[in-house]
Amino acid sequence: MVLHLWPAVLFLVLCNCQNPDYNKKLEDTLMKDYNSRHRPVKSESTTVQVSVYLGISHVEKVDEHEQTMLVHGNLWATWIDEYLVWTPKDYNDTLKINIDSWRIWQPALALYNSARGNSWHLYMHGLPAMISSNGRVWASGSFSFHVTCRFDFTAWPYDEQECPIVIADWVYDLSRVNLSDPQGSTPWNKPTVRLNYDPTGKNEKKHVAGWEVRDTWRRHCYWGPSGCKEELPEGQPEWYWSLLEFGVKLKRHAPYFGLTIVMPTIITCLLTLSSFWIDTSSMAIALIIFNVLLQGLFGWDLIRELPPGSGSIPKIVSLYGFNLSMTTIAFIIHVLSQFFESVLPDDLELPETVTSLPEKLRMGQLFQVKGLSFDPQLLLNYTPEEEDPSEFNSPISSIGPPNALDEEQAEDGSRRNTDGETLIPVETGSPSTVISLSPVPPPTESSSAPPEKDTPEITKTSHSLYVIRRILFCLFFLMYVIAVPICLL
Known part of the structure; x- marks a missing residue:
């Protein structure tokens, strides 16, 4: 079989020897001048x-x-x-x-x-x-x-x-x-x-x-x-x-930004709004101070993540500054509210145009909801629940060994409750002497009802400040609803 391949190999060798290198010749011709x-x-x-x-x-x-x-x-x-x-x-x-x-x-x-x-x-x-x-x-x-x-x-x-x-x-x-x-x-x-x-x-x-x-x-x-x-x-x-x-x-590409920056910013915004629903001014002020400290902590982390200051301000920084400004305004409002409540007379009322504003805006129910109070007098002086007399006849209350003294008192009570007069013979000097005893009424128990609690009365001035805080809450809420989407979207 090898002998049959020799003619083909010899033909290829002769062709290569006879045919010049056309690529080399073409390159030399093109590059000559x-x-x-x-x-x-x-x-x-x-x-x-x-x-x-x-x-x-x-x-x-x-x-x-x-x-x-x-x-x-x-x-x-x-x-x-x-x-x-x-x-x-x-x-x-x-x-x-x-x-x-x-x-x-x-x-x-x-x-x-x-x-x-x-x-x-x-x-x-x-x-x-x-x-x-x-x-x-x-x-x-x-x-x-x-x-x-x-x-x-x-x-x-x-x-x-x-x-x-x-x-x-x-x-x-x-x-x-x-x-x-x-x-x-x-x-x-x-x-x-x-x-x-x-x-x-x-x-x-x-x-x-x-x-x-x-x-x-x-x-x-x-x-x-x-x-x-x-x-x-x-x-x-x-x-x-x-x-x-x-x-x-x-x-x-920053997938972690929502959890590290956006969520803390939204939380601080909600804390600012929730301060208007706390009726205790001192507690509202404490919440605002805590909110400011929290924003300072988040702001320090935000500064480290921010790009260099070139061109316009990032929207998230504008939102942070807006939120901090609103929190500061809320702090001033709560401080002034507490000051006016202690200084102004108790019979101060707002004009009718202001008091009727919630009804005109169809937001009367919002102004009727009570806020959260941290007054110790309201938290500690609670009203005890009334006991159900039927619970004393329950099987749980009858469990236990009988008391002989209680049974004897029960028999004496049943004898006193018999109808008519009871004739008791008394051995005296005269055998015919009889003492007539009329039925003895049972002793009346003293009332054990707790004394009525002195509920603090809401003065007209406090009610006026309450209405003002609710109106300011609506304004703050509206401003946040407008600012947050603009800065985050």
Whole structure:
């Protein structure tokens, strides 16, 4: 069988010896008089159209203090090189060839919003460039961009930030190089994001460095004396530069924020509102003081979590300041209420327009509900419950050994309760002497009812202050209902 294979092997060897290396010959022919410093056009008025694509593979760091982002990925660029054109039939139908990128012309791409000086220029020298027979060049390379961003912490910690990646040709103006794409800003021209290797795409990685990569965008504009415009400028193109803006949309990922910040804030708001339902002024003041201390503790933890102070104030900080201000106002109200109750006369009444306000607003039941009182006189002097006489005849009360003294007293009582008079003979000096005794009424027991308790009377002044506190509670509640959703949503 081996003897039958020898003719085939000999034929392949002869073919290889006779056929020249067409790829090597083609590369030598193309690079013979090629100058990589000149634009790849035969007419100076021709503009090189360069298309750039971006692929993001990792977001290493998002620095809130410096407002920068460090991102890694790959960059692809394609253009037409008029000096790298050949006829495939002349080179064994070779349609594509790979040539080292540093040997051919490349656009002088630069990162315009670079945060580091060593990553300003972009070089695509990592992989060989692929060249088609019609002069289409595909070049690629990896990048590590440290770009500047502009953060807005108003919605912290549910804020969304955007970091642009601005790329332009820093050597040639619009008349010579245009970074436009004939397909326009279509969705497939946006930067692709692939943070992990997942061929199936069922478990894609979206969270990194405490942020969630939500989306990307691509924008092309022409920068000139009048700013950056998306339309092709009319007039002299030498005054404009072609800019490509890629971007990444990030959203902060803080799942613990609801339990550590939002819940304590809501609790302190409820404590402030509940102080208006405590009729004892001293206890209400103590609750407000405790609430202020609690807010101070939560505020200290909030300060450590806050981003740097740049731009507008976060909404959660506005809510914290609003809640602390409302708590302070509630403290002043309770102090003044206690002061007025002890200083003002007892017969002070509010005007009828104020007292009738709850009825006009159909909130009369809210003003009739009694608040929580911590008065020791009301807590200690309670009214004992009346005993049920039927409980004494229950089997539980009859359990126990009989008492002889109790039985004798019961017999004496039954004898006294017999109808009519009882004649008792008395042995005296005369045998016919008889003493007539009338029935003796049973002794009346003294009443053991407890003395009536002296309930404190509510003066007109106290009632007026009570109505004022209820009205202020409604105002506070309305303000919290408006402020909390605005600051948290």
